[in-house]
Amino acid sequence: MSLLSRNDARGIALKVELLGSSTEQLAEVKAALQALAEPRLEVTENAMAASAAQNGTNGYAELPDVVMVMLGAEDGTGLDQLAHHARKDNRPALFALLPEQSPALIRQALRAGADETLFLPLNPADTTRAMLKVSEARRRTEKQTGGNVISVTSLMGGAGVTSFTINLALALHYRFKRRVALVDLDLQTGTLGVMLNVEPEHTIMELTGADKVVDSIQLEAVLAKSASGIYVMAAPKHVEQSEMIAESTVERVIDVMREMFDFVLVDCGTTVSGNVVAAWERSDRLFYLLDQSIAGSRCAFRFIDVFNRLSLARIKPQFVLSRFAPAYAISAEQVSETLARPIYATIPKDGQTMERVELSGQDLWRIAPNSALAKSFEELAGRVIERPEEVQKTGNTGGIVSRLVSAIVSRAKGANNVAR
Numbered sequence: 001m002s003l004l005s006r007n008d009a010r011g012i013a014l015k016v017e018l019l020g021s022s023t024e025q026l027a028e029v030k031a032a033l034q035a036l037a038e039p040r041l042e043v044t045e046n047a048m049a050a051s052a053a054q055n056g057t058n059g060y061a062e063l064p065d066v067v068m069v070m071l072g073a074e075d076g077t078g079l080d081q082l083a084h085h086a087r088k089d090n091r092p093a094l095f096a097l098l099p100e101q102s103p104a105l106i107r108q109a110l111r112a113g114a115d116e117t118l119f120l121p122l123n124p125a126d127t128t129r130a131m132l133k134v135s136e137a138r139r140r141t142e143k144q145t146g147g148n149v150i151s152v153t154s155l156m157g158g159a160g161v162t163s164f165t166i167n168l169a170l171a172l173h174y175r176f177k178r179r180v181a182l183v184d185l186d187l188q189t190g191t192l193g194v195m196l197n198v199e200p201e202h203t204i205m206e207l208t209g210a211d212k213v214v215d216s217i218q219l220e221a222v223l224a225k226s227a228s229g230i231y232v233m234a235a236p237k238h239v240e241q242s243e244m245i246a247e248s249t250v251e252r253v254i255d256v257m258r259e260m261f262d263f264v265l266v267d268c269g270t271t272v273s274g275n276v277v278a279a280w281e282r283s284d285r286l287f288y289l290l291d292q293s294i295a296g297s298r299c300a301f302r303f304i305d306v307f308n309r310l311s312l313a314r315i316k317p318q319f320v321l322s323r324f325a326p327a328y329a330i331s332a333e334q335v336s337e338t339l340a341r342p343i344y345a346t347i348p349k350d351g352q353t354m355e356r357v358e359l360s361g362q363d364l365w366r367i368a369p370n371s372a373l374a375k376s377f378e379e380l381a382g383r384v385i386e387r388p389e390e391v392q393k394t395g396n397t398g399g400i401v402s403r404l405v406s407a408i409v410s411r412a413k414g415a416n417n418v419a420r
Ligand SMILES: Nc1ncnc2c1ncn2[C@@H]1O[C@H](COP(=O)(O)OP(=O)(O)O)[C@@H](O)[C@H]1O
Pocket: 154, 156, 157, 158, 159, 160, 161, 162, 163, 164, 322, 323, 324, 347, 348, 349, 350, 351, 352, 354, 355, 358, 373
């Protein structure tokens, strides 16, 4: 079955919150919404106040996409609720549900800030049209703000690149219900599938070939699905095959995957190669991992040096302290000062939990969903989703940058014997 025809490919459900005082009316509207074939809706009733109280300061509580307010015929109840939501910064789409087709009431609802007015009992065609307008608008903004391709790298072996890539992907998927896929560009090591506990039958090798057209159908056939519901593009089965993966394949794979998923996370491993640079060039974010060691900072310097010479103006690397131990002699502030770069996030060191994850073959959210480790990834995922503006985007110059990059990488290859 095609990925794109699966239920989850219709996108994440629109979250609809119903506000009203009549239990009977609420139930009636809810039933009518649930009977709609499209778009997919997740309906709650008067739940926002309850969840705000429950979640306290948790800034990542999921907000509704649509708030439907039932208005009273005569007394104007509900108008204040409409006005209240209309004033919010990040306001949902506001629908006023009117008990009758009265021009006066329609006017009042629009003046209070309603984006749509619908009449009770709900007409399925009108309601579908109004909901599709919201879901399509959301699709468009999600596409524009993006942040969709995330590369993870480190020049220091064992920094935790693969674990970080997997756990950030899982947090985006479990906590924020995003459709997520992973690409293993650590082509020689190829541990991503193993660490995610999937046995991929197919690999990126099947998409190589200079004239190979990569489309979503072919790509889907090569992806492996993990038990958690995230997809993996595995590295070739044999070490020597990694030589056969061209930059153009990586470029096509990432471009097609970007269209298919909300987030594509790329494990770039620990070497700089033409393939890895092709991924960086297409990324909306690049996380560089280091620990609190002298060697970690030294490698980060070397990375900053090569990254600057690549002139990838589109993104700024964000530095993450993986395995952070607050009591360690070298503090996060000292690392940041040494690099003259801010530390974007820290991931706590928790060898015991990681060991349990590894030995059980289950993921972090099944083993320790409430651990500080899992929470740190959830927090990071929240920042990735909510703050696309942190990422510098200057509009890539496409071909020119690619050529420049190829030139620099092949020069570096000649001089330093950089693996590709
Ligand atoms: N936050 C962490 N705390 C403790 N150990 C970790 C953490 N993240 C990863 N590890 C461990 O470090 C080792 C290397 O991790 P891995 O993700 O394979 O690194 P890389 O891909 O950079 O080589 C693994 O044994 C993993 O369990």
